[in-house]
Amino acid sequence: MKKVILDCDPGHDDAFAIMLAAKHLDVLGITTIGGNGTLENVSSNALKVLEVIDRGEIPVYAGHEGPLVNPLVTAPQFHGETGMDGPILPEPTIKLQEQHAVDFIVETVLANKEITLIATGPLTNIASAINKNPQILENIKEICIMGGSVTFGNWTPAAEFNIYVDPEAASKVFNSGALVKMTGVNLTRQCIITEKELKDFQDINTKASIFAAELVDYFIGATLKSANVHGANLHDACAVAWIINPELIKSVPMHIDIELHGELTRGMTVCDYRHLRGSEPGVDLTRTPTMDYRGKEPNAEAALELDFEGFLDLLNDTLRDYN
Ligand code: BDR
Ligand code: CA
Numbered sequence: 165m166k167k168v169i170l171d172c173d174p175g176h177d178d179a180f181a182i183m184l185a186a187k188h189l190d191v192l193g194i195t196t197i198g199g200n201g202t203l204e205n206v207s208s209n210a211l212k213v214l215e216v217i218d219r220g221e222i223p224v225y226a227g228h229e230g231p232l233v234n235p236l237v238t239a240p241q242f243h244g245e246t247g248m249d250g251p252i253l254p255e256p257t258i259k260l261q262e263q264h265a266v267d268f269i270v271e272t273v274l275a276n277k278e279i280t281l282i283a284t285g286p287l288t289n290i291a292s293a294i295n296k297n298p299q300i301l302e303n304i305k306e307i308c309i310m311g312g313s314v315t316f317g318n319w320t321p322a323a324e325f326n327i328y329v330d331p332e333a334a335s336k337v338f339n340s341g342a343l344v345k346m347t348g349v350n351l352t353r354q355c356i357i358t359e360k361e362l363k364d365f366q367d368i369n370t371k372a373s374i375f376a377a378e379l380v381d382y383f384i385g386a387t388l389k390s391a392n393v394h395g396a397n398l399h400d401a402c403a404v405a406w407i408i409n410p411e412l413i414k415s416v417p418m419h420i421d422i423e424l425h426g427e428l429t430r431g432m433t434v435c436d437y438r439h440l441r442g443s444e445p446g447v448d449l450t451r452t453p454t455m456d457y458r459g460k461e462p463n464a465e466a467a468l469e470l471d472f473e474g475f476l477d478l479l480n481d482t483l484r485d486y487n
Contacts, residue, residue, distance in 0.1 A: 201247020227265030250382025
């Protein structure tokens with residue numbers, strides 16, 4: 165099994181990311197970051213998810229409360245006041261580890277070769293770990309993030325939420341020299357969960373699948389109310405699914421950098437698409453990369469196309485396999 169650390173801010177879709185990762189990957193630890201909710205809430209949510217799936221042995225480490233420079237922006241309109249409203253869960257009996265998430269990441273990456281970092285929240289903890297000890301980059305196989313977009317944003321016209329919250333951290337990660345696999349909203353918008361999938365979760369009828377149904381029930385309602393969109397995107401689950409089964413996502417190499425200063429574009433992932441001649445992102449997916457890069461060499465692999473049916477099979481099998 166691939167060794168991973170999952171850095172997240174649960175979050176309805178982060179909860180799905182945890183459930184997939186805990187079943188199919190060797191999760192050395194879960195680290196939390198303020199994002200969808202406060203650090204206190206998202207950390208408690210991570211523990212609750214692990215308790216639902218009886219995986220309390222996976223250690224959880226709390227990280228930064230928010231970005232190092234700017235104030236934290238949270239997303240209660242999509243995730244509720246707790247960051248994971250909907251399912252009514254008891255207070256977790258498992259406890260957070262005492263070590264800070266950043267120290268855990270540094271220590272664990274140094275001790276393990278070929279480790280994958282999966283980040284489904286703002287990138288503050290990952291950037292901090294690189295700042296603290298850049299040597300970790302030698303052992304990082306890849307950093308698979310949910311964040312950014314090859315096309316348009318969701319939090320602003322230009323920026324996706326996770327990058328918008330801490331663009332400086334994202335800039336550090338994209339410019340670190342590590343391979344960044346970017347699961348942006350251009351991809352995750354193809355992962356649309358509606359009442360049909362909700363019903364499938366109910367029919368599977370395991371503790372995990374009922375939890376999943378309660379999560380998406382709330383998430384579908386909040387998405388309709390706040391974005392006037394029917395169907396919820398399981399953004400973060402896509403990033404984990406990509407690591408579990410790379411066949412599920414088609415991607416292309418690309419140079420991606422982060423806009424830090426634009427009045428309208430702060431937090432935008434600026435994607436150099438120019439080598440993909442003859443196609444527009446999100447429109448014609450039958451492009452052939454020419455590979456004559458016109459700007460900088462690619463630092464990232466941008467996810468473009470999701471095998472949604474394959475994703476659903478993986479998810480439903482996973483929920484069935486939990487009790
Ligand atoms: C991202 O923002 C959060 O609200 C979700 O959990 C996901 O990580 C989508 O833009
Ligand atoms: Ca998230």
